Amino acid sequence: MNELHKESSPYLLQHATNPIYWKAWNEKTLQHAKQNNTLIIISIGYAACHWCHVMEHESFEDESVASVMNDSYTSIKVDREERPDVDAIYMKAIQIMSGQGGWPLNVVCLPDGRPVWGGTYFRKEEWTNALEQLQSLFETNPEKMIEYAEKLHEGIQLIGLIQKSNSNVIFTEIQAQELLKKWQKSFDLEYGGYARAPKFMMPTNLEFLQRFGHQNKNKSILEYIDNTLTKMAWGGLFDTVEGGFSRYSVDVKWHIPHFEKMLYDNAQLLSVYANAYKRTQNELYKEVIEKTICFCDNELLNDKKGYFASLDADSLNEQNHLEEGAFYSWKKEELELILKEDFDLFSKVFNINSFGFWEEEKKYVLIQNQSLNEIATTNNISVEILKEKKKNWEQLLYDIRKERKKPRLDDKSITSWNALLIKGLVDSYKALDNPKYLHKAINIADFIINQQWNEAGFLWHTYKNNHSKIEGFLEDYAFTIEAFIALYQVTLDNKYLMNAKQLTDYCFEHFYNEKEQFFSFTSRNADALIATHYEIEDNVIPASNSVMAHNLYALNIYYENSYYEKVYQNMLNSILPTIDYASAFSNWLSLWMNTLETQKELAVCGENALENIKKINNLYVPNIIVAGSTNESDIPFLKDRFDKEQDLFYLCSNRTCQIPEIKIENIIKIIKNE
Numbered sequence: 070m071n072e073l074h075k076e077s078s079p080y081l082l083q084h085a086t087n088p089i090y091w092k093a094w095n096e097k098t099l100q101h102a103k104q105n106n107t108l109i110i111i112s113i114g115y116a117a118c119h120w121c122h123v124m125e126h127e128s129f130e131d132e133s134v135a136s137v138m139n140d141s142y143t144s145i146k147v148d149r150e151e152r153p154d155v156d157a158i159y160m161k162a163i164q165i166m167s168g169q170g171g172w173p174l175n176v177v178c179l180p181d182g183r184p185v186w187g188g189t190y191f192r193k194e195e196w197t198n199a200l201e202q203l204q205s206l207f208e209t210n211p212e213k214m215i216e217y218a219e220k221l222h223e224g225i226q227l228i229g230l231i232q233k234s235n236s237n238v239i240f241t242e243i244q245a246q247e248l249l250k251k252w253q254k255s256f257d258l259e260y261g262g263y264a265r266a267p268k269f270m271m272p273t274n275l276e277f278l279q280r281f282g283h284q285n286k287n288k289s290i291l292e293y294i295d296n297t298l299t300k301m302a303w304g305g306l307f308d309t310v311e312g313g314f315s316r317y318s319v320d321v322k323w324h325i326p327h328f329e330k331m332l333y334d335n336a337q338l339l340s341v342y343a344n345a346y347k348r349t350q351n352e353l354y355k356e357v358i359e360k361t362i363c364f365c366d367n368e369l370l371n372d373k374k375g376y377f378a379s380l381d382a383d384s385l386n387e388q389n390h391l392e393e394g395a396f397y398s399w400k401k402e403e404l405e406l407i408l409k410e411d412f413d414l415f416s417k418v419f420n421i422n423s424f425g426f427w428e429e430e431k432k433y434v435l436i437q438n439q440s441l442n443e444i445a446t447t448n449n450i451s452v453e454i455l456k457e458k459k460k461n462w463e464q465l466l467y468d469i470r471k472e473r474k475k476p477r478l479d480d481k482s483i484t485s486w487n488a489l490l491i492k493g494l495v496d497s498y499k500a501l502d503n504p505k506y507l508h509k510a511i512n513i514a515d516f517i518i519n520q521q522w523n524e525a526g527f528l529w530h531t532y533k534n535n536h537s538k539i540e541g542f543l544e545d546y547a548f549t550i551e552a553f554i555a556l557y558q559v560t561l562d563n564k565y566l567m568n569a570k571q572l573t574d575y576c577f578e579h580f581y582n583e584k585e586q587f588f589s590f591t592s593r594n595a596d597a598l599i600a601t602h603y604e605i606e607d608n609v610i611p612a613s614n615s616v617m618a619h620n621l622y623a624l625n626i627y628y629e630n631s632y633y634e635k636v637y638q639n640m641l642n643s644i645l646p647t648i649d650y651a652s653a654f655s656n657w658l659s660l661w662m663n664t665l666e667t668q669k670e671l672a673v674c675g676e677n678a679l680e681n682i683k684k685i686n687n688l689y690v691p692n693i694i695v696a697g698s699t700n701e702s703d704i705p706f707l708k709d710r711f712d713k714e715q716d717l718f719y720l721c722s723n724r725t726c727q728i729p730e731i732k733i734e735n736i737i738k739i740i741k742n743e
Contacts, residue, residue: 080116088135102143116479117329240645248651261297272337277655303437312360339493343500347689374512385474398432491552547616611656673697675716
């Protein structure tokens with residue numbers, strides 16, 4: 070075994086028996102490379118990554134490859150989910166060198182950690198040839214390598230700088246509309262999402278577009294969102310048998326995914342579908358929410374009521390070989406045996422035909438392309454009977470699939486992803502009024518507070534086997550603060566708001582850069598990397614800085630804190646003039662919408678405040694931030710607003726409040742613009 074057998078990360082442990090002398094990322098390893106003057110290989114991946122497994126099998130399990138790597142290099146394996154900071158820095162290097170990125174991410178560096186060459190997946194011959202050439206160059210002409218490393222390092226540092234605009238022009242709604250017009254050119258109007266493959270769901274984009282379409286009464290954008298959410302739910306991307314979304318599809322119709330299921334995707338999509346359900350009352354969206362939560366509970370729940378990171382893309386097939394999608398795909402013959410006389414109707418619902426055929430594996434991955442109403446009409450059956458049949462079919466397949474070998478589990482828990490799930494569960498509770506969902510969200514919050522929040526004030530990033538490790542990154546704080554604010558808004562329990570404020574103040578002390586006016590991704594307490602990373606652009610997960618800016622917006626209202634207000638406004642004003650592609654800044658644009666005249670604040674006070682706020686939360690009103698209390702409150706926004714004799718509703722805008730309403734029916738009409 071190499072040194073990785075001492076680690077707890079499932080991804081690193083998968084490589085513990087490779088013939089390569091892998092080491093973990095730590096100060097001791099980096100010093101080893103410096104002292105021995107060896108080039109460093111930094112290979113970054115994650116447990117659910119299909120192509121990471123392919124490269125391991127082809128190269129890292131091979132003795133001849135191991136010989137090349139062991140003879141000349143210090144080889145470091147990194148779990149990107151454990152060390153997103155390391156991943157971000159070296160991903161920038163790859164993007165500069167090749168114009169693209171992804172995983173596995175493989176970089177060769179000088180002994181001081183500065184990169185000189187790299188890429189993503191390499192075939193065995195490509196990999197060994199490159200390593201031999203690089204080692205030869207390092208021995209014969211190290212000055213050339215150092216010169217290139219210096220230029221590349223400068224590029225990484227430049228990318229890390231926040232591009233500030235000197236413009237004093239105020240960002241307007243006209244500019245936002247222009248950005249949307251440009252953005253819409255990339256929409257796939259047939260299947261939803263973007264007109265390209267592979268196809269990622271991008272929950273932050275869907276959330277913003279849904280809000281923008283709703284507030285601007287833009288029918289075409291809302292139709293696009295509903296088409297996207299429907300086709301995603303119908304596609305093989307969504308596991309209709311058990312629930313849960315895979316990370317992305319390799320085709321345009323959301324059919325064949327890489328089958329890895331990540332907690333962060335499913336957590337965020339709960340919020341998207343919950344808000345869409347509040348807006349439309351579409352039963353399909355409700356089904357997606359319920360199934361996704363069941364999936365998380367069945368497959369990802371840990372011993373502390375938090376949740377694990379992911380399920381792998383690969384599982385053991387009938388021949389006991391790891392195969393991508395083996396757990397989720399079906400042969401026509403087995404479906405005929407299982408479903409008997411219902412097979413013909415089943416095949417019309419789930420396309421056991423050329424549309425649903427997975428050419429590569431000669432199997433079928435279930436996918437709908439018509440609504441149940443359409444299928445019922447065509448087949449002269451009532452939609453109620455068809456719905457019941459579909460439910461029974463899925464249960465039958467679920468029971469049979471339980472006998473298959475399950476995909477491998479990444480059983481570490483990540484604080485930021487658990488916080489995202491709190492938000493997803495809270496939003497699901499708001500939409501469906503199921504108290505179990507709120508209870509689950511509170512359990513996760515207890516897990517973070519009791520297990521991941523250190524007595525010294527910082528958050529841990531990961532948890533596994535009753536052990537927390539790695540000091541948290543900005544994403545852990547940003548999403549946990551957001552989650553606590555969300556819990557406060559449904560429970561009216563002040564402890565969540567106080568926790569949010571305490572963690573925010575910790576971020577100012579340990580992450581905020583006054584000169585840059587943004588929060589760095591790593592704490593000032595952490596060991597320095599080759600460059601400072603500021604996470605600015607929204608991606609599959611929103612940027613931790615955009616989330617922090619949202620948090621400061623909310624806490625500024627609750628606590629009437631002018632410093633919070635100044636900081637989030639400075640952050641937003643730095644970003645808005647630089648936006649070219651709205652899709653990379655959608656969470657920032659959502660924050661910008663909070664600054665418009667249509668934005669409202671609502672204080673709900675009185676002995677029935679909890680019951681009343683539940684009714685408010687059940688509506689889709691993304692331009693309102695709520696607070697409330699069932700007794701006297703010291704929170705500045707609520708101070709002196711409680712009356713034990715009656716319920717009061719204070720609707721405010723830009724720190725100016727209307728005369729309080731006493732009837733919830735009236736306040737609902739006002740906020741719905743009726």
